[in-house]
Amino acid sequence: MLISVKNLHKSFGDLDVLRGVDLEIPKGNVVAIIGPSGSGKTTFLRCLNALEMPNKGTFSFSDGFELDFARSPKKEEILKLRRKSGMVFQSYNLFPHKTALENVMEGPVIVQRKKKEEVRVKAEELLKKVGLAEKMHLYPHQLSGGQQQRVGIARALAIEPELMLFDEPTSALDPELVGEVLSVMRELAKEGQTMAVVTHELKFAEDVADHVMFIDGGVIVEQGPPEEILKSPKEARTKQFLDRVLNPS
Amino acid sequence: MAKMFLNELIINNAAPIVDWDLFWSSLGPMIEGGIKNTIPLTLISFACGLVIAVLTALARISTSKILAGIARVYVSAIRGTPLLVQLFIIFYGLPNLGNAFVLDPFPSACIAFSLNVGAYASEIIRASILSVPKGQWEAGYTIGMTYRQTLFRIILPQATRVSIPPLSNSFISLVKDTSLASQILVVELFRRSQEIAARTYDFLQLYLTAALLYWIICFILSIIQGRIEKRLDRYVAK
Ligand SMILES: Nc1ncnc2c1ncn2[C@@H]1O[C@H](COP(=O)(O)OP(=O)(O)OP(=O)(O)O)[C@@H](O)[C@H]1O
Ligand SMILES: [Mg+2]
Numbered sequence: 001m002l003i004s005v006k007n008l009h010k011s012f013g014d015l016d017v018l019r020g021v022d023l024e025i026p027k028g029n030v031v032a033i034i035g036p037s038g039s040g041k042t043t044f045l046r047c048l049n050a051l052e053m054p055n056k057g058t059f060s061f062s063d064g065f066e067l068d069f070a071r072s073p074k075k076e077e078i079l080k081l082r083r084k085s086g087m088v089f090q091s092y093n094l095f096p097h098k099t100a101l102e103n104v105m106e107g108p109v110i111v112q113r114k115k116k117e118e119v120r121v122k123a124e125e126l127l128k129k130v131g132l133a134e135k136m137h138l139y140p141h142q143l144s145g146g147q148q149q150r151v152g153i154a155r156a157l158a159i160e161p162e163l164m165l166f167d168e169p170t171s172a173l174d175p176e177l178v179g180e181v182l183s184v185m186r187e188l189a190k191e192g193q194t195m196a197v198v199t200h201e202l203k204f205a206e207d208v209a210d211h212v213m214f215i216d217g218g219v220i221v222e223q224g225p226p227e228e229i230l231k232s233p234k235e236a237r238t239k240q241f242l243d244r245v246l247n248p249s
Numbered sequence: 250m251a252k253m254f255l256n257e258l259i260i261n262n263a264a265p266i267v268d269w270d271l272f273w274s275s276l277g278p279m280i281e282g283g284i285k286n287t288i289p290l291t292l293i294s295f296a297c298g299l300v301i302a303v304l305t306a307l308a309r310i311s312t313s314k315i316l317a318g319i320a321r322v323y324v325s326a327i328r329g330t331p332l333l334v335q336l337f338i339i340f341y342g343l344p345n346l347g348n349a350f351v352l353d354p355f356p357s358a359c360i361a362f363s364l365n366v367g368a369y370a371s372e373i374i375r376a377s378i379l380s381v382p383k384g385q386w387e388a389g390y391t392i393g394m395t396y397r398q399t400l401f402r403i404i405l406p407q408a409t410r411v412s413i414p415p416l417s418n419s420f421i422s423l424v425k426d427t428s429l430a431s432q433i434l435v436v437e438l439f440r441r442s443q444e445i446a447a448r449t450y451d452f453l454q455l456y457l458t459a460a461l462l463y464w465i466i467c468f469i470l471s472i473i474q475g476r477i478e479k480r481l482d483r484y485v486a487k
Binding site: 002049051079082085086087089091093094095096097106107110112152155156158159 | 308366382384385387390391393394395398402404406407410
């Protein structure tokens with residue numbers, strides 16, 4: 001197991017958004033997280049790198065690193081957690097005052113304090129890998145949404161995270177741009193990158209995920225291999241949700 | 250009746266409307282006052298004021314209630330009192346506390362104007378920091394940056410772009426406000442015009458000349474402002 005999450009709780013004021021979520025992600029696996037709007041998918045992902053501070057729950061990593069949110073973790077522990085994962089946002093959140101290349105270099109240079117020349121070589125490779133070799137000196141506002149999101153992926157990969165987190169990475173994109181981002185993600189999965197992906201792209205989940213988790217009302221209703229969850233779900237709520245997504249009207 | 254009054258005016262002001270000799274001879278001392286006092290006073294006060302403003306803005310958005318409280322009181326006190334009164338307190342008032350508090354006019358003015366810029370600009374800087382989307386903080390955090398790294402490398406550069414237009418306005422206001430320092434004996438541009446007017450009684454012409462000089466300075470500054478804004482255009486999140 002790269003990471004096991006146990007009994008994760010998160011509330012905003014009176015609103016209990018996550019009510020005891022357990023999940024194990026084996027190294028190299030892709031977990032797809034699906035569920036209706038407002039079910040807590042984003043919150044779950046944000047808890048995984050402490051952008052939201054869980055009220056309760058533990059994370060344990062394969063290297064022995066453990067975080068127990070019941071006793072509020074120290075700053076250094078939070079930083080350590082964040083440096084283990086990379087996040088790709090729905091709205092890209094690129095740094096607008098930096099070029100694509102500078103966006104990608106920022107983490108390794110500033111956070112990991114690596115040598116600039118070495119980082120540059122690696123960052124250029126990453127941008128090539130996401131198909132942006134020609135665009136690396138452009139600023140975010142000079143790029144299309146799909147290109148920006150691919151820079152976002154490269155930026156997250158640059159810190160060599162053990163776990164990549166994606167929050168609906170394609171839902172802000174025009175339909176014709178979705179494919180280019182998904183194909184980068186497929187490539188990553190093939191290379192054995194561990195990923196947790198919140199997505200509405202069921203086809204993608206079916207093809208790429210090793211594990212699908214259906215979340216509703218802040219609890220995992222059902223989880224298992226994609227063919228099981230997406231093709232023959234046991235729970236009524238899962239069936240209902242899949243029905244609505246597959247036959248919208 | 251009105252006609253008689255008008256006639257009288259014309260007779261009493263028989264002198265030419267613009268006394269060019271006086272104009273040219275008054276320019277020298279006024280420009281000298283500008284270069285020796287108005288401009289240094291503006292630059293020093295603005296630089297010190299900006300440092301105070303950034304610290305105050307950071308204190309106001311910090312999670313520490315005490316820091317935020319102190320910053321709030323400071324901003325409120327400065328914004329709630331007239332600049333002229335602040336100048337008088339520092340220059341004429343503080344000496345009552347003892348000889349250690351007797352300051353020359355120029356440093357007194359620097360202190361008052363710095364505190365003033367600090368308070369007003371802190372509000373501008375605070376608002377521009379808050380205007381940077383929350384996602385920018387989060388993007389910094391997710392690549393492992395600390396609060397400080399994110400603030401200095403990601404947030405402040407973007408906030409700077411947002412704050413340039415209002416800060417330039419503060420700067421231009423400051424140039425004009427320094428004329429108040431004439432009231433605490435700083436021999437700056439406006440005080441020079443007052444001194445000459447006291448001798449020649451050509452109040453209108455001399456004060457108009459002073460106004461013209463301020464206008465020229467501010468005009469040049471607004472051109473520079475436009476240039477800087479253009480250059481910083483790419484710093485905005487779109
Ligand atoms: N910062 C916050 N403060 C208060 N409530 C919040 C906050 N963030 C999320 N919520 C609430 O938590 C619930 C879960 O939100 P979340 O964003 O995790 O849902 P989601 O499953 O990602 O939905 P979607 O598919 O629409 O993105 C919602 O009811 C939302 O209003
Ligand atoms: Mg969401």
